[in-house]
Amino acid sequence: MDKHIRKSANEAAEKIIEWGESQKIETCFERAEKMKPCPIGETGACCKMCHMGPCRLVGKNAEEEVVGVCGASLGTVVARNLARMIAGGTAAHSDHARDMAFTLLAVAEGEAKDFQITDVRKLYRVAGYLNIEFEGRPVIDVAKDVATTLIEDFGRQKGEINYLSRAPKKTQERWKKWGVAPRGIDREVVETMHRTTMGVDHDPDHILLQGLRTALADGWGGCMISTDITDILFGTPQPVKAEASFGIFKEDEVNLVVHGHEPTLAEKIVDVVSEPEMIAYAKSKGAKGINLGGMCCTANEVLMRHGIPTAGGFTNQELGIMTGLVDALTVDVQCIMPAITELSNKFHTKVITTSEKAKMKGAVHIEYDEHRAKEVAREVVRLACDNFQNRKATGSHITDKFPMIAGFSHEYIEYMQGGRWRGSFRPLNDAIMAGRVRGVVGLAGCDNPRVPSTGLHRFLATELIKNDVLIVSTGCGSAACGTSGYLTPEMALENAGPGLREVCEAIGIPPILHLGACVDNSRILTIASAMAAEGGLSDEIGGMPAVGIAPEWMAEKAIAIGCYFAASGVPVIFGGESPVGSSQEVTRIMTEVWIERFRGAMHFEPDPEKMLEIALNYIDNARAALKLRPYEPGRFGTERVLMDMAARREIERGVAKPHIGL
Ligand code: XCC
Ligand code: SF4
Secondary structure (H helix, E strand, O other): OOOOOEEEEEEEHHHHHHHHHOOOOHHHHHHHOOOOOOOHHHHHOEEEEOOOOOOEOOOOOOOOOOOOOOOHHHHHHHHHHHHHHHHHHHHHHHHHHHHHHHHHHHHOOOOOOOOOOOOHHHHHHHHHHHHOOOOOHHHHHHHHHHHHHHHHHHHHHOOOOOOHHHHHHHHHHHHOOOOOOOHHHHHHHHHHHHHHHOOOOOOHHHHHHHHHHHHHHHHHHHHHHHHHHHHHHOOOOEEEEEEEOHOOOOOEEEEEEEEEEEEHHHHHHHHHHHOHHHHHHHHHHOOEEEEEEEEHHHHHHHHHOOOEEOOOOOOHHHHHHHHOOOOEEEEEEOOOOOOHHHHHOOOOOOEOOOOOOOOOOOOOOOOOOOHHHHHHHHHHHHEEEEEHHOOOOOOOOOOOOEEEEOOOOHHHHHHHOHHHHHHHHHHHHHHHHOOOEEEEEOOOOOOOOOEEOOOOHHHHHHHHHHEEEEEEEEEHHHHHHOOOOOOOOHHHHHHOOOOHHHHHHHHHOOEEEEEEHHHHHHHHHHHHHHHHHHHOOOOOOOOOOOOEEEEEOHHHHHHHHHHHHHHHHOOEOOOOOOOOOOOOOHHHHHHHOOOOHOOEEEEOOOHHHHHOOOOOHHHHHHHHHOOOOOOOOOOHHHHEEEHHHHHHHHHHHHOOOOOOOO
């Protein structure tokens, strides 16, 4: 790890930050230095569930001796705070998913003329999961049934949300046994808010179980619904080439950036920017054309499907404006820093709010409406063009950019392992069983100005692939890798361990697979389920040589995601100070107790070297428990690889018999 203290580990970002300092322009990086985290709230020990408090449960033996005015123990307070973070995160993903479901319904009912069903195969696949008849029926009718059925998952009062049935049987049994199978998405969020309000649920373990039930509603509900419907409406991603970092902005074109999380308006902007009238309009304002880019997860959505370049993740949003090249920045929902409107005044950038849910003082509001989506998109583009003329000379111009490959969906990963008719997870499972691939890590979550931003992602990405661990990444974790130049097949050649490199070369993939936005963490759940079904590894998600890591997380959504992985059977490691750190009881439940019940856990560990160590330990222990060949670094080095490959050819020709490991 680069011990030299910088604000961002990304060279281009660091240059802009330094330029900003010279101009006395403040960003989240300086604010993070000035605003030290409250040490009581940071570890979960502050309760403000009622106005007899806020109560701060601190002191040497706080866990045993200190209680709130009402008598709440530290464990109760800490568990309640965590459960509320899960509820907040679940609400965010799921409300986004709800809007997607209503858009699908509007399309099916002919009310959203600017949208179509793009991926009928995916629609049928989803209909299959939901037991909806699709053969011989009009596509639009199937879409309507799919939308209606999924919308019911939000308001369902009893029973279970539909997609739980996509998990391996054993995983489902664990959920039943511990009473954490979510009934309806909204119901679990509401119940968590109820149970954590003053004077209701006081047993930390019991509170945390409801937290997990809510988190599962997020993963197998909100996130998965959002991913599926987005695929149905806009296409299931396949690998695309794109570019990342600030150099994606063009000096002589109108730069329009989409930021936030929801793909609907952004998709329409993608459609209209290439319309001749729009390009003519841009030219009439003196620009050579229109250049569309993205930030955060809206970027990931249009990057995965159209190769739209990304300026990066969360901590790049202010820095993007500081290039002085952004003519308009549309924002929808989530992870939008309120600081950007004030900052944009120092430049010429127009910040445009587009969601009826989110307004900002100092922004222009152009409200998205699915009934006239393209019209709204054109209005946005025109405003960006109009503003091109107002560009000032100020700004930190950066030319760095990196090529990247994005767009790995579950469906594509299956396809690339055997083509359209023989697609399966067999080759990947075999590679893990043989020890060519040591295990899989989901590297996800935010980037954070409290550490050298993107640096922990970079460190873990390089170390993990060096150790023959395949990485699947999402959200700002992907953006961190992309803006560092890590999302290319060449990365495998240069940095991956020999076993992983061999697999990457054979299948033709990079060692870090960009799976999409944060809601697309659901793709990791479906991949893990497919690997369990394929056989040879664990027959449930738990017990796989797989780990989740969110080294720089900051959002409540990240906590919801971490907890749904833990409840699904994946050990998860989060960076930073532990938000449950003040309670040993809660910490123990989230690690030791959860691992026993669900085979997943949630650790908090600020030191990246230790994160790596914990992750590799989990992977190696899982390998041992599955009686797989112990991982040996370098075993699949060149000579051995060639011998094995020759042997494999003999086996395929029926000349030799397979032996263990081949
Ligand atoms: Fe937000 Fe999705 Fe975190 Fe990035 S990773 S800072 S949540 S944009 Ni989701
Ligand atoms: Fe204090 Fe209890 Fe009120 Fe929390 S609920 S603020 S611990 S009195």
